[in-house]
Amino acid sequence: MVEVSEALVSQVNKTLANSVPSPIRVVDDRFSKIDGILKLTLGEPDFSAPEHIKQAIIADVAADDSHYSPSQGVIALREAISDYLTERFDTPRYDPKSEISVTVGAAEAISATFQALFNPGDELIVPTPTFPLYESVAKMNHIEVIGLNTAPDFLVTPAKLTATIKEHPNAKAILLNYPSNPTGVTYSAAQLAVLADILREHNLLVISDEIYAELVYDEKHTSMAKLLPEQTILISGLSKSHAMTGYRIGYVVGPSALMNQIGKAHQSMVATAPGPMMAGAIEALRNGREDPVAMRTVYQKRRDFVLEGLAKAGFTAAQPGGAFYIFAKIPASLNTNDLEFVYDLAETVKLGIAPGSIFGAGGEGYIRISYAASTEKLQTAMTRLQHYVELKK
Template sequence: MEHLINDRTANIEISGIRKFFNMVGGTEGMISLTIGQPDFPTPEHVKAAGIKAIHDDFTMYTHNAGMIELRKAAAEYYLKKYDIVYDPDSEVIITSGASEAIDIAFRTILDWDSEVILPGPVYPGYEPIIRLCGAKPIYADTTRNGFKMTVDVIKPYITNRTRCIVLPYPSNPTGVSLSEKELYEISELLRDKDIFILADEIYSEIVYERPHTSIAKFLKEKTIVINGLSKSHSMTGWRIGMLYTFNNIAKHIIKVHQYNVTCATSISQMAALEALTAGIDDALPMRAEYRKRRDYVYNRLTEMGFDVVKPEGAFYFFVKIPVSGIKSFDFALSLAHEAKVAVVPGSAFSSLGEGYFRLSFAYSMDTLEEGLNRIENYLMEVSK
């Protein structure tokens, strides 16, 4: 019966990140620097709120868009953190993780043969959804621009089919972000064009050089903001995302969300309410620790002679492979077999990631130190 499977589904593949992790993750003695999973536990007070919700039998459906108390807290969060006003009644949707928010946004705005401009390299979770919608991903080459998708990079890729531009900053896999000036320039470029912006801001609280700025500050009426608590509050498994957008767009997205999941889990919503109120600054101590790790890894990588851009946010390095003529998958596989260190091949982040690998520093200092020692020894061996 496989021949009856929808062609668009049959032709997409499992994420290259997960594929490589599954391939080498079970090897004895392997140090994995692959997954973007914070190594901090969910804050105790947030867990307590979830446990209380269970004991209080708060296990029913909520409003499709999420509890109004949570939507108010989410709106207040964006006002306090990023100075943007959203109406909790009509412009905020609580989703089952940021991934669902991306899915329902694309399914709402994309038609057959629409084009979506993405920075390349980029997180691999966008392309499959775009293709499932019958639309076409267009990768803008950022490799010669410090991995930044600025106005000059975007312009050549805009056509009369362009429906959306994705701005995933701070970036997975590169860790770069866009300045307020760069975002404003993009907003001016798109102000008079019928093009949506999907701003994936899941790492907005994990920033090191300057506070995060959302492009919605300049062009709210065309921007769909994606955020969530997975990275900021180490709540990946709770599956709470937040979608913010202008009410004329949100009223259509909520229909797709309703028929997709009905509502986000009520227990996780109660934990999220605690995270966004009493825990509004829970990310700050985690951010401070990530900064220490970033600086340590950056110094080690540069001392080894790697060509790297210092991350401004998130918790990844996108590292140029120093060995010429080797594919990123082959390099990562060799590193895993010979040094027992797992990283993600750059090709997992589109063809523009070829020649690089991604290293996550969302791990303890001990793990990072041992992993980098092994990488250094591996390089010394292959250079003989």
């Protein structure tokens, strides 16, 4: 242990120092102290990365790819991303040389984008409930976050969007994340087209985090990069689609004049992503287009199983069209709030679930269940939940 001068501690960055630890972490830490708890709080696939992707990484390491890669990523990966987006989501063809940056996961893509495109005081519309990272990165960059409460349908409707823009005429950008973490809700092509028209009319920059695009169960995913490319910064990555969260490969694409700036921020932030991990991403996009299909089939079965289990326990949920989350309303009969509920649930039947309120306005009274867990675990979880509800009757 190292002593520290107290005067130095008091001088750290105020915004960061005042940011509480990630609320999901606080909840999770409390759960972790309960013996035998079953947690459905994690936002990552329980699958491991496909074998052919692992082999591509192994071959790349064996071939001595230990030197710096180009800052924006190896060109072969940028070409693979460009082809994938066009072929899979019908986007315009993004120029691998000037319109694509490979990042250290979607997290770094968000940090670099926020740092590059906003000035202190700029206003960003963030629909809630939402993944808490956006707000914390926005705050670090002195961006004013304007909440747009999407409850109870958890969709940005044309009416809500128009009202928010009217109330905040200086808003510069909107953050979209669909399929959504935490709600699992996503948009149809028709719904998105209406939103795109409004955003075009007001010339709002769209930062569209579509990391769950491959995990869509009903209608095919529509990208904002297809509908509104001239105003869209698309953020995505391989973590969720190919169960390779730990490899940390994400990307940002958009018009070159904006990517120029994002590329500078990315370069000074991390220099470049690791070469061997990029080799895995090339393999995933070139030869692993079917990988998400198999996982999607499993996730969909789990989703349906959990929805049914929740219904039996008296919980209702907005239609979770994608990702691997269900955002469910706690029955009024339990007469509780979401924080009290999840702690009591954890202590009574050893089941750990994220409380909705930690995802911002509109999440109060809800829980987020991640079904990126084995079918066996999900069965046990539903049994415990139903047992809990029985106990409280």
